Amino acid sequence: MTRLLLIGPPGAGKGTQAARLSERLGIPAISTGDIFRENLRAGTELGLLAKSFMDRGEYVPDTVTNDLIADRLTAADADSGFLLDGYPRTTEQVRTLDEFLADHGHSLDAVVQLTADEDETVSRLLKRARDQGRSDDTEAVIRHRLELYAQQTEPLIDVYADRGLVVRVDGLGSMDDVTERIVAVLSERGIRQAA
Numbered sequence: 151m152t153r154l155l156l157i158g159p160p161g162a163g164k165g166t167q168a169a170r171l172s173e174r175l176g177i178p179a180i181s182t183g184d185i186f187r188e189n190l191r192a193g194t195e196l197g198l199l200a201k202s203f204m205d206r207g208e209y210v211p212d213t214v215t216n217d218l219i220a221d222r223l224t225a226a227d228a229d230s231g232f233l234l235d236g237y238p239r240t241t242e243q244v245r246t247l248d249e250f251l252a253d254h255g256h257s258l259d260a261v262v263q264l265t266a267d268e269d270e271t272v273s274r275l276l277k278r279a280r281d282q283g284r285s286d287d288t289e290a291v292i293r294h295r296l297e298l299y300a301q302q303t304e305p306l307i308d309v310y311a312d313r314g315l316v317v318r319v320d321g322l323g324s325m326d327d328v329t330e331r332i333v334a335v336l337s338e339r340g341i342r343q344a345a
């Protein structure tokens with residue numbers, strides 16, 4: 151039973167690494183951004199609401215995001231562990247997750263901080279904009295997402311560092327190299343791959 155968070159700036163490669171770690175560790179990767187986008191594709195009310203924030207590079211309001219995650223974490227597949235990608239991003243979300251875990255008698259095993267410098271993340275995101283056409287990958291919106299990350303989300307790393315949970319991994323290099331780095335630091339903490 152492994153419970154992990156993956157934190158890093160937009161463009162650090164969280165989504166890619168989350169999918170790989172999910173497979174290696176045998177736990178579901180849960181991305182709030184993906185859930186919002188799936189809802190948008192399905193044309194749900196939640197999807198439309200989320201879009202109005204995502205397109206401006208703003209965070210979706212905490213009440214909405216917290217309810218969504220509480221719901222997702224009570225699904226059967228998350229019983230045996232999970233990897234959260236892109237949640238929590240605010241102090242209020244940390245509080246909600248703490249409460250949820252305490253209520254269920256669970257705790258986090260590690261918080262993986264994926265680092266990447268700003269020039270690299272911006273160029274990755276602009277490339278993704280060309281390849282995939284995500285509506286929140288324009289340069290102005292990207293800058294705003296990075297600002298919001300620095301203001302609201304990066305400080306959360308200190309909160310988890312004070313709890314001794316943070317492992318820091320350099321997100322630069324090939325996707326395989328980064329995965330191996332993460333697997334190695336987790337394994338040093340006794341978090342092993344699924345058999």
Ligand code: ADP
Pocket residue numbers: 159160161164181182183184186203204205207208209210211215235236237238239243286295
């Ligand atoms: P990125 O990490 O590049 O910002 P994501 O796909 O993780 O990409 O998130 C895209 C958008 O979804 C965010 O800019 C934000 O609008 C919304 N979002 C995702 N996760 C959260 C969250 N935990 N709280 C609030 N909004 C979120």
